Amino acid sequence: MGVSIEVNSLNAWYGTNHTLQDITLHIPANEATALIGPSGCGKSTFVRCLNRMHETNPIGKVTGEVKVGGVDIYSDISAVEVRRRIGMVFQRPNPFPTMSIYDNVASGLRLNGYRNRRVLDEVVERSLKHAALWDEVKDDLKKKSGASLSGGQQQRLCIARALAVDPEVLLMDEPASALDPVSTAKIEDLIFQLKVQYTIVIVTHNMQQAARVAERTGFFLNGKMIEFDSTHKIFTNPSDKRTEDYITGRFG
Amino acid sequence: MNHLASVLAVLATILVIAPLVAIFIDLVYKGTSSLNLNFFTKIPAPVGEEGGGMANAIVGSAVLLGLASLLGIPMGIAAGIYLAEYGRGTKLSNVVRFTADVLNGVPSIVMGVAVYALVVVPSKGYSALAGGVALGIMMIPTVARTTEEMLLMVPHSIREAALGLGVPTWRSMVSITLKTAMPGVITGCMLAFARVAGETAPLIFTAFGNQFWSTSLNQPIAALPLQIYVYALSPYDEWHRLAWAGSLVLIALIVVSVSLVRYVTTRGVLKGAS
Numbered sequence A: 001m002g003v004s005i006e007v008n009s010l011n012a013w014y015g016t017n018h019t020l021q022d023i024t025l026h027i028p029a030n031e032a033t034a035l036i037g038p039s040g041c042g043k044s045t046f047v048r049c050l051n052r053m054h055e056t057n058p059i060g061k062v063t064g065e066v067k068v069g070g071v072d073i074y075s076d077i078s079a080v081e082v083r084r085r086i087g088m089v090f091q092r093p094n095p096f097p098t099m100s101i102y103d104n105v106a107s108g109l110r111l112n113g114y115r116n117r118r119v120l121d122e123v124v125e126r127s128l129k130h131a132a133l134w135d136e137v138k139d140d141l142k143k144k145s146g147a148s149l150s151g152g153q154q155q156r157l158c159i160a161r162a163l164a165v166d167p168e169v170l171l172m173d174e175p176a177s178a179l180d181p182v183s184t185a186k187i188e189d190l191i192f193q194l195k196v197q198y199t200i201v202i203v204t205h206n207m208q209q210a211a212r213v214a215e216r217t218g219f220f221l222n223g224k225m226i227e228f229d230s231t232h233k234i235f236t237n238p239s240d241k242r243t244e245d246y247i248t249g250r251f252g
Numbered sequence B: 001m002n003h004l005a006s007v008l009a010v011l012a013t014i015l016v017i018a019p020l021v022a023i024f025i026d027l028v029y030k031g032t033s034s035l036n037l038n039f040f041t042k043i044p045a046p047v048g049e050e051g052g053g054m055a056n057a058i059v060g061s062a063v064l065l066g067l068a069s070l071l072g073i074p075m076g077i078a079a080g081i082y083l084a085e086y087g088r089g090t091k092l093s094n095v096v097r098f099t100a101d102v103l104n105g106v107p108s109i110v111m112g113v114a115v116y117a118l119v120v121v122p123s124k125g126y127s128a129l130a131g132g133v134a135l136g137i138m139m140i141p142t143v144a145r146t147t148e149e150m151l152l153m154v155p156h157s158i159r160e161a162a163l164g165l166g167v168p169t170w171r172s173m174v175s176i177t178l179k180t181a182m183p184g185v186i187t188g189c190m191l192a193f194a195r196v197a198g199e200t201a202p203l204i205f206t207a208f209g210n211q212f213w214s215t216s217l218n219q220p221i222a223a224l225p226l227q228i229y230v231y232a233l234s235p236y237d238e239w240h241r242l243a244w245a246g247s248l249v250l251i252a253l254i255v256v257s258v259s260l261v262r263y264v265t266t267r268g269v270l271k272g273a274s
Helices: A043-050 A079-085 A101-110 A117-130 A134-140 A151-164 A181-194 A207-213 A231-236 A241-247 B002-032 B037-041 B055-086 B091-105 B108-120 B128-153 B156-164 B169-197 B224-233 B237-266
Strands: A005-014 A017-027 A032-036 A060-068 A086-089 A169-173 A199-203 A216-221 A224-230
Touching (some): A005 A043, A017 A043, A043 A060, A043 A169, A043 A199, A043 A216, A101 A117, A101 A151, A134 A151, A151 B156, A216 A231, A231 A241, B055 B128, B055 B169, B055 B224, B169 B237, B224 B237
Parallel strands (some): A032 A199, A032 A216, A086 A169
Antiparallel strands (some): A005 A017, A005 A060, A216 A224
């Protein structure tokens, strides 16, 4: 089941660049929450702080508190443990090129030491079905490389890979921005099904996409969160003038 | 104009390939006439006697190259990993990189003298081990630098994918990054291997050569390049012929071992893997 995320006065830097300034918000469990805003506004940095990927950059720095299901991910557990609980799907599909489709999905478990063939078989099948990819690849699971699939299939493979380690939260950093409309629609359908089991945070450039998939939407601008509310409210009656300007396409 | 450029390119290509082909033809022509079963099974015959072979030198070369690979490949790969992953941008990594490049340019005879002082003198004798150390050290820079280059070519997104799955950094390094770079790393190892397989100079002061059977690591050991060197400089026609045959066998062994490694390591590659 998904868990809620509590963020308190989160700040992040790249070197001296203060990319996230004092972000506080509550992301409810088992919903999709969209983050929108112009390029460089800090929304990607924000999701990367939610699974401690930001600190893998040598010049990245974070302060503040992030509680996922009541656990403070910056003090209670290790970064590796955090990333096991909070899955991430990146902007560009990034399957492991030397691995088969099967091995890609099983990689998260295998690299953490799971060896039981029967369990792995089950997990791979379940994850691929969850990611709506099973029917397309079931015949060459171990024959084809993950890199031989189409872009949209690769992205669903990456989603399956993230789901296989059974996370509580799924972070998606512009998961459809490199995909064609048909593949994008498939990913969006997927988000609807996935939020029954997971809490989803999705960064997107595409405002229609936010409106379609998310219950709540946050608007970021220049490292600050300007407004966070139900998606309906943000898109029909925003409280902040800057949100309205962005939604109506006056800038960004 | 375009026509001229392509003609020039083709000419240059022929110019590059011609010496190699000429050497190879000459080698096959002069080498095969002395190749027989004795060459592979007998040790060198005393001066004045007919026959004899280079069995001990073939085995000796295998032992020396095995020792060299055992030392040079793991150390080279480890250094390459350090350069590409852990030490990026640090002062130490710049020092290591510079040292590797200089080491690569050190004349092989100097390497032989250095290992003579470091290994042969303290252990009071020429030995297979000393020869293996000399060749192994010569392999390190090539292996280290190719490993570094190949690891840097692995896209950052692949590393992030592994980290994002909750895989510890070291595990992602070994099982994802290094594995993705493996074909290139193996090419680097093979280059280094092929280069030292033909080295004579560093062995003169270390492995020394041996006219008799020996596979002992602390005794002088025969090696194909050394044997070829001695035979080619001798005044006897019979020995000259054996030197030709030895050269052909040396080249054939290098080609076979490199192809074998290539075959074995590319066997499991999947459809569509890049």
